Amino acid sequence: MSVRETLAGSPxxxxxxxxxxxxxxxxxxxxxxxxxxxxxxxTRSTVAGLVGxxxxxxxVEQTAxxxxxxxxxxxxxxxxxxxxxxxxxxxxxxxEVRVDQVEVALVxxxxxxxxxxxxxxxxPSPEPTxxxxxxxxxxxxxxxxxxxxxLGVAVPGVTRHRDGAVRFxxxxxxxxxxxGRMLSDRLPGTDVRVVNDGDAGVLAEHLRGVARGCDDVxxxxxxxxxxxxxxxxGKPLVGAGGYAGxxxxxxxxxxGGRRCRCGSDGCWETEIGLDAVARALGLGPDASRxxxxxxLRTAGDEEVRRLEPVxxxxxxxxxxxxxxxxxxxxxxxxxxxxxxxxxAAEVRRTMVRGALAAPVEQVRLALPELGDDAVLxxxxxxVWQRVLLDPVAALxx
Amino acid sequence: MSVRETLAGSPxxxxxxxxxxxxxxxxxxxxxxxxxxxxxxxTRSTVAGLVGxxxxxxxVEQTAxxxxxxxxxxxxxxxxxxxxxxxxxxxxxxxEVRVDQVEVALVxxxxxxxxxxxxxxxxPSPEPTxxxxxxxxxxxxxxxxxxxxxLGVAVPGVTRHRDGAVRFxxxxxxxxxxxGRMLSDRLPGTDVRVVNDGDAGVLAEHLRGVARGCDDVxxxxxxxxxxxxxxxxGKPLVGAGGYAGxxxxxxxxxxGGRRCRCGSDGCWETEIGLDAVARALGLGPDASRxxxxxxLRTAGDEEVRRLEPVxxxxxxxxxxxxxxxxxxxxxxxxxxxxxxxxxAAEVRRTMVRGALAAPVEQVRLALPELGDDAVLxxxxxxVWQRVLLDPVAALxx
Numbered sequence: 149m150s151v152r153e154t155l156a157g158s159p160x161x162x163x164x165x166x167x168x169x170x171x172x173x174x175x176x177x178x179x180x181x182x183x184x185x186x187x188x189x190x191t192r193s194t195v196a197g198l199v200g201x202x203x204x205x206x207x208v209e210q211t212a213x214x215x216x217x218x219x220x221x222x223x224x225x226x227x228x229x230x231x232x233x234x235x236x237x238x239x240x241x242x243x244e245v246r247v248d249q250v251e252v253a254l255v256x257x258x259x260x261x262x263x264x265x266x267x268x269x270x271x272p273s274p275e276p277t278x279x280x281x282x283x284x285x286x287x288x289x290x291x292x293x294x295x296x297x298x299l300g301v302a303v304p305g306v307t308r309h310r311d312g313a314v315r316f317x318x319x320x321x322x323x324x325x326x327x328g329r330m331l332s333d334r335l336p337g338t339d340v341r342v343v344n345d346g347d348a349g350v351l352a353e354h355l356r357g358v359a360r361g362c363d364d365v366x367x368x369x370x371x372x373x374x375x376x377x378x379x380x381x382g383k384p385l386v387g388a389g390g391y392a393g394x395x396x397x398x399x400x401x402x403x404g405g406r407r408c409r410c411g412s413d414g415c416w417e418t419e420i421g422l423d424a425v426a427r428a429l430g431l432g433p434d435a436s437r438x439x440x441x442x443x444l445r446t447a448g449d450e451e452v453r454r455l456e457p458v459x460x461x462x463x464x465x466x467x468x469x470x471x472x473x474x475x476x477x478x479x480x481x482x483x484x485x486x487x488x489x490x491x492a493a494e495v496r497r498t499m500v501r502g503a504l505a506a507p508v509e510q511v512r513l514a515l516p517e518l519g520d521d522a523v524l525x526x527x528x529x530x531v532w533q534r535v536l537l538d539p540v541a542a543l544x545x
Numbered sequence: 546m547s548v549r550e551t552l553a554g555s556p557x558x559x560x561x562x563x564x565x566x567x568x569x570x571x572x573x574x575x576x577x578x579x580x581x582x583x584x585x586x587x588t589r590s591t592v593a594g595l596v597g598x599x600x601x602x603x604x605v606e607q608t609a610x611x612x613x614x615x616x617x618x619x620x621x622x623x624x625x626x627x628x629x630x631x632x633x634x635x636x637x638x639x640x641e642v643r644v645d646q647v648e649v650a651l652v653x654x655x656x657x658x659x660x661x662x663x664x665x666x667x668x669p670s671p672e673p674t675x676x677x678x679x680x681x682x683x684x685x686x687x688x689x690x691x692x693x694x695x696l697g698v699a700v701p702g703v704t705r706h707r708d709g710a711v712r713f714x715x716x717x718x719x720x721x722x723x724x725g726r727m728l729s730d731r732l733p734g735t736d737v738r739v740v741n742d743g744d745a746g747v748l749a750e751h752l753r754g755v756a757r758g759c760d761d762v763x764x765x766x767x768x769x770x771x772x773x774x775x776x777x778x779g780k781p782l783v784g785a786g787g788y789a790g791x792x793x794x795x796x797x798x799x800x801g802g803r804r805c806r807c808g809s810d811g812c813w814e815t816e817i818g819l820d821a822v823a824r825a826l827g828l829g830p831d832a833s834r835x836x837x838x839x840x841l842r843t844a845g846d847e848e849v850r851r852l853e854p855v856x857x858x859x860x861x862x863x864x865x866x867x868x869x870x871x872x873x874x875x876x877x878x879x880x881x882x883x884x885x886x887x888x889a890a891e892v893r894r895t896m897v898r899g900a901l902a903a904p905v906e907q908v909r910l911a912l913p914e915l916g917d918d919a920v921l922x923x924x925x926x927x928v929w930q931r932v933l934l935d936p937v938a939a940l941x942x
Contacts, residue, residue, distance in 0.1 A: 273661075305904045315903035364785045371747035380777050386869025388761045391904040392777075394868045399797060399861060399899070412864070412899045464796060467809070471791045472869060474784025502796070503810045506703045508790040 163189060163199045163489075163540050167200055171536050173208055173259055175355055178232035182211070188278045199231050204235035205294065205543040208274070210542070218517075219412035233258035234512075238434060238537070238543065239292050241285040241299040241338075242528035244345065245277060247319050247372050252284040257529040259356055261521070262312055263288055282334035289338075297542055299533055300337035300527035301325065302348040304375055309390025312342030318409035321373045328371060341530045345369065346527025347384060350377030353479050355529055356522060357517035364475045368466075369482035370425075371437070378473060388422075396421075401466045418462035422483060438482070444486040453489055459491035463498025466513070470499065474507040481516045481523075488515070499507070560937050562587060563595050567630075567936050570605055571655055572752055575629030578607070596628050603941040604654060621689045630655035635940065636689050637932070638682040638696040638735075639925035641742065642666070642674060644769050645715050649681040652688055652925040656753055658918070660685055673720045678824065679731035686735075693734035694932055694939055697924035699745040700724065701772055706787025709739030715806035716769045738927045742766065743790060744781060744921025746913070747774030748916035750876050752926055764913075765863075766790060766879035766920070767822075768834070770806075771814035774923075775870060792820075797861045816858035819880060825855045834880070846934040847884060849887055856888035860895025863910070867896065871904040878913045878920075883913070892938035 173179070185195045202208040208366035210229045237420040241331055244251040246269070254263040267284055269277060281301060289296045305317025311448020312328025323381065327341040350359070358367040363382040369375040374396035378385035385393045395418035397410050405414015429443045431452060443451065466478060480488045488495060492513075500508050517524045535542040566586055570576070582592045599605040607626045632653020641648040645664070651660040666674060678698060685717055686693045709725025725739040747756070747764035756762040760779040766772040771793035775782035782790045793814035794807050802811015815821065823832035825849055826840045840848065852902025863875060879886045884890060889910075897905055913919045932939040 216577055281714060308903070310780055316901055355842050364789070380784075381780065385777060385870075387777075388873040388905065388907045391901065391907075392761070392871035394871075394901060394904070397868050398795070401864060410901060415942065442730055446667065460724060468795050468865075471794050472789065473782075474786055474789035474791075476785040482744065504713055504788065504794060504807060506786065507706070507784065509793070510788075511784045 155334035163538060164196070165194070166202060166539050167536055169195065169198055170202060170207060173202075173231060173233045173483070173507060174532060174536060177258055180228040181231050182228035184231060191421070197340045202539070205539065207234055207539065207543060209234050209237075210539070214499065218289060234539075235262060237294045238297055238535075239294050240297050240528050240531040242531075243281045243299065243301045243347075244524045244527060245272075245281065245301065245303045246305070247272060247453055250277070250280050250284060251286060251524050252281070252522050253528065254296075255525065256294070257526060257527070257532075261292065261525075262293070263483065264524075272320045274322055274327065277320075277356060278327065278334060278471075282331060286335065295543070296338075296384040298531040299331065299335065299350070300530040301327070301340065301342045302345040302523045302527040304345045304373060305340055305341060306391050306394060307344045309386060310415060312340065315341065315391070316410075339531070339533070339534070341527075341529060343530045344375070344377065344390075344393075344522045346375035346377035346395075348377070348524075348530065349375065349481055349522040349532075350379050350393075350479070350526070351466055351529050352385060352518055352522045352526035353481075353516055354379045355478075356525065358514045359479055359521060361394075361475045362472060362475075363480065365477050365538040366395070366469050366473055366475045367468070367479045368418075370420055370422070370480075370485060370487065371482045372422045374421055375523075376480070378475075382474070386417050388423065395465070395469060398465060398468055400461050400468070401481050405520070416461070416465040420458055420465065420484075420487075423462075425455070425459055425483060428455050430454065437544050441486050442482065444483075444490055447490050455487070456494055457485070457489050459494035460498045462487070462491075463495040464502050466495065466499040467502030467508075469505040470507045470511050472498070475511055477512050477514055478515050479514055485515050485519070546710060560935060561590070561934050563599060564933055565606060566592065566595055567780055570628060570630045571933060572597075574655055575627055576623040578628050579625035581628060582762040589754060599936070602936065604631055604936065604940060605683035606631050606634075610900070611788065613629075613691045617781060622894045631659035634691045635694055636691055637925050637928040638685055639921050639928075640678045640696065642669075642698065642700045644669060647674070647677050647681060648921050649678070649685060650921050650925065651685040651693075651826060654929075655690070656922060656925070656929075657702050658922075659690070660688065661921075669717045671719060671727065675702040675724065675727040675731060676718075679728060683732065685750065692737075692940070695738065697745070697927040698724070698728065698737065699738045699742040699904065699924040700739060701742045701768070701770060701919045703788050704739055704741045704744075709737065711739065712788070713807075713922070714870055719862045734929070736931070738924075740775065740924060740927045740929070741772070741787075741790075742920045743774035743792075745774070745921075745927060746772065746779060746878055746919040746922070747776050747790075747876070748887060748926050748930075749915055749919045749921075749923035750913055751776045751880075753922065754864035754876075754919060755911045756874050756876055759872075759874045760873050761870060763792070763866050763870055764878060764919075765866070765881060767814075767817055767819070767877075767881040767884065768879045771818055771820045772879070772920075774907065775872075777870070781901070792862070792866060795862060795865055797858050797865070798938065800810075800861045802871070809912060813858070813862040817855055817862065817881075817884075821855055821858075822852070822880060822884060825852050827851065837880065838883050841880075841887055844887050852884070852888050852893055855884070857895045859884070859888075860892040861899050861927050863892065864899030864905075867900040867904045867908050873912055874909050876911055876913050876923065877915075882912050882916070884912070 376395035401414030773792035798811030
């Protein structure tokens with residue numbers, strides 16, 4: 149008899165067990181109650197009781213099992229009902245602030261995107277941005293079919309873990325913006341969590357994307373700047389204040405590099421960000437993201453040759469990442485999804501040359517499975533993670 | 546009644562509780578049994594039984610309490626006996642392989658160094674090194690007053706976690722050396738753990754030194770190369786294969802930097818290691834460590850000025866470390882203990898300029914509290930950590 153089972157009747161253990169079951173359902177979707185029993189190591193009757201409680205909280209539903217298994221063969225004995233998360237029962241709001249637009253979504257339990265909207269951000273200064281985010285998510289919340297448990301917002305900046313203050317977002321020109329409080333003021337009663345965009349991206353890819361099952365993952369997203377997030381031993385890298393994992397400002401070009409918006413020289417983001425790619429392609433400094441993506445998708449030999457310096461800086465930064473984190477997977481998101489396939493050989497050559505042999509032979513480079521949704525889904529997960537810690541408290545059961 | 550208490554009678558929980566008590570005693574030394582009771586949250590009678598069992602295993606001893614408290618004032622009620630770890634009862638062996646010498650020690654429970662020896666290493670190739678380490682620790686084991694539970698060896702190289710193979714130790718000219726197996730062959734029946742020197746250093750400073758109580762710590766040791774280790778959220782950074790935390794090969798000098806023994810250019814260790822410091826001081830490429838230390842200790846204005854480029858590269862690397870890990874503490878060991886005080890202002894200036902404001906305002910730079918013993922004590926802790934996971938299994942109780 150397991151420790152967990154022995155105390156299944158005590159209120160604390162019951163809450164913990166509810167959380168365990170809900171986590172399985174949120175991350176892996178519908179499954180037979182028998183499988184939940186196997187995974188949790190609890191007894192059948194305990195699981196039946198807990199699933200009933202999650203049903204009363206509106207989080208899951210059970211459907212009578214058919215007498216054939218999912219593989220179509222007849223099952224033996226009494227068939228086990230199928231339990232599934234209820235995306236229409238409980239939801240969270242998610243937002244992603246980009247340099248020129250705001251993405252918002254209503255995400256149901258299980259990670260289902262129920263609604264999604266993209267709005268242009270003509271003025272990215274803090275007050276108008278907070279207004280636009282608050283207005284957009286309020287519209288979604290108004291139309292939500294179930295209970296809305298909170299709002300997760302991803303921003304392209306250095307964000308304090310404790311209160312969601314954005315300490316520095318060079319590409320929005322923000323410095324010390326109490327963005328979490330600004331949103332809470334506009335959305336009374338809503339639990340707001342503000343997170344770094346790279347941290348959101350790695351969380352989503354780790355829980356639901358290409359990095360599933362990998363314990364040591366680095367996510368690098370190239371846009372105007374370079375966002376990044378790291379999972380170490382299965383957990384997000386946070387640091388003393390929540391600022392860890394900022395890879396955009398590692399030095400890759402030495403003292404001769406370009407001046408970065410952070411004040412230093414030769415940072416990774418000045419050498420592989422949107423401007424650097426546009427410059428390499430000869431598109432001029434004001435090229436839109438759209439134009440750069442189109443040029444990358446249609447790149448021929450001449451363009452690939454012109455991208456070589458960018459590829460080398462991407463590889464050099466990856467070498468540092470590999471030496472420091474010894475990750476099993478590096479996920480290349482944002483603009484790098486388009487750039488990397490063009491110049492993969494040169495990137496890998498530079499990375500292998502610059503990194504130590506032992507860690508570089510363990511690393512795989514991959515594109516995000518969630519595509520452009522990684523950051524938005526990760527912002528939602530920042531709220532779900534809190535809900536899953538104690539579903540009874542979050543759902544008011 | 547706590548979960549732990551409810552099941553105090555079950556064998557698994559008993560082993561876990563023994564481990565909890567022994568960890569307190571190993572890391573914090575002698576204390577009253579009443580304090581162990583407070584810290585563990587167990588009942589007085591449970592703690593008394595467990596301490597008795599640890600005593601029978603030879604790990605701790607109890608002394609009848611005096612009727613005055615440690616503060617000298619009379620205590621009320623029946624005084625609580627004092628429990629202390631038994632360094633003479635159980636020990637581990639520790640070794641540190643350096644470029645030209647081997648340090649060995651016999652370390653008792655509680656971290657007490659019982660014997661210590663330093664032997665020159667005229668030929669640092671693998672077989673002679675393994676011979677010297679094995680002979681040296683066998684001498685110590687022979688004279689050990691208690692039971693010897695294993696050997697921890699720190700090496701200046703990239704070391705595989707699983708089996709202690711040294712994949713690459715550029716300053717020993719080792720590549721793919723099965724050092725763990727070579728030592729096991731020479732010391733039959735001894736549990737051997739081979740770890741990276743920086744990983745050992747950060748572990749010791751985190752458990753017993755200046756980084757005690759800090760959850761996010763980076764240890765940087767400048768010698769011929771730069772060793773390093775990282776603690777993230779209270780746990781050692783390991784990575785997919787045990788290679789993580791290698792900071793000596795982050796690029797700080799860009800493409801114009803010196804060729805590093807790793808094959809890349811402008812690595813941190815080529816710019817702040819022994820050779821770089823000797824060169825800056827005008828001591829020539831063959832200067833001994835001793836000569837460099839003496840020159841640093843007596844450095845005047847002229848020497849400090851000559852060290853400025855080294856100081857700037859130290860600061861630039863620290864900026865990257867700060868951006869990536871957001872540590873609350875960076876410990877500067879080895880030669881940096883002598884270098885940093887000479888050039889602290891320039892190092893800090895470069896670090897602050899190169900790092901993001903949010904993480905840099907949270908970081909403190911410090912010298913190791915354990916001095917030159919950090920790596921050796923950390924090698925011992927690599928064995929103690931295994932013992933503390935399950936003292937009953939390790940002590941054969």
